Amino acid sequence: MHKTKRSSVNSNTTKKLKVEDDEVKEKHADEEDADLAEFANPVPWQKIESEELDCDYALLFPKEEADALFRKLEEEVVYATEEAQVQVFGKVYSIPRKQATYGDAGLAYIYSGVKRLACPWTPTLEHIKEKVTKTTGQTFNFVLVNYKDGLDHMGEHRDDEKELDPFCPIASVSLGATRDFIFRHRDARGKHAHRNIDPVKLELAHGSLLLMNPPTNTFWYHSLPIRKKVTKPRINLTFRRILISGKKCIA
Numbered sequence: 678m679h680k681t682k683r684s685s686v687n688s689n690t691t692k693k694l695k696v697e698d699d700e701v702k703e704k705h706a707d708e709e710d711a712d713l714a715e716f717a718n719p720v721p722w723q724k725i726e727s728e729e730l731d732c733d734y735a736l737l738f739p740k741e742e743a744d745a746l747f748r749k750l751e752e753e754v755v756y757a758t759e760e761a762q763v764q765v766f767g768k769v770y771s772i773p774r775k776q777a778t779y780g781d782a783g784l785a786y787i788y789s790g791v792k793r794l795a796c797p798w799t800p801t802l803e804h805i806k807e808k809v810t811k812t813t814g815q816t817f818n819f820v821l822v823n824y825k826d827g828l829d830h831m832g833e834h835r836d837d838e839k840e841l842d843p844f845c846p847i848a849s850v851s852l853g854a855t856r857d858f859i860f861r862h863r864d865a866r867g868k869h870a871h872r873n874i875d876p877v878k879l880e881l882a883h884g885s886l887l888l889m890n891p892p893t894n895t896f897w898y899h900s901l902p903i904r905k906k907v908t909k910p911r912i913n914l915t916f917r918r919i920l921i922s923g924k925k926c927i928a
């Protein structure tokens with residue numbers, strides 16, 4: 678009897694423990710699902726492919742959130758006071774846009790022959806970086822911020838500096854006016870073109886994320902042409918991962 682009673686108490690306790698155990702397991706499973714859901718493409722991706730070009734495009738932020746991010750970046754980002762410049766074949770040119778660079782402490786990036794030191798992340802840049810990381814599973818330690826209106830543009834170039842991690846995509850977030858964005862294969866551009874490969878033309882919308890996956894930037898140049906009819910401004914953020922072993926990356 679005693680034994681039976683004990684065993685019945687034990688059995689009740691075991692049942693209770695089992696119910697609690699199941700609840701804990703369920704809670705963990707829910708948390709895991711939520712984590713996975715964040716990583717597992719919460720946005721509908723569009724694949725953009727061509728020969729040696731591999732990009733993914735998605736609307737990352739809905740309009741209202743993108744509007745708020747634009748406003749916050751307007752308050753937080755401090756653009757270089759001196760005229761932004763690039764160096765091409767040893768010659769220094771002014772560039773038609775405002776630029777700023779943010780990133781992890783001590784990082785610098787040599788871009789078109791000009792060294793740019795990273796300012797500490799602002800809260801909004803950090804927030805956008807985290808969202809990009811959660812969506813893509815990739816980590817970034819640097820961002821180049823470009824601010825443009827319709828007359829501002831960006832000439833053809835590749836983001837292929839040796840300081841960049843060659844396995845990490847460049848993640849380009851656009852806020853503000855929609856702008857055309859054009860890729861041209863290195864063998865099909867300029868007077869030395871020797872192959873017939875169609876350019877790839879995209880529109881980068883407010884709140885969008887364009888992922889330029891390797892080896893895109895080895896083979897394809899990209900540019901943002903002038904669009905005089907675009908009167909509204911645009912902020913573009915290109916998140917990058919700089920290799921920190923190279924001495925050149927550290928200021």
Ligand SMILES: O=C(O)CCC(=O)C(=O)O
Pocket residue numbers: 821823831836849851858881899900901913915
């Ligand atoms: O404004 C853009 O979308 C282009 C930015 C870009 O090409 C770059 O930062 O390398």
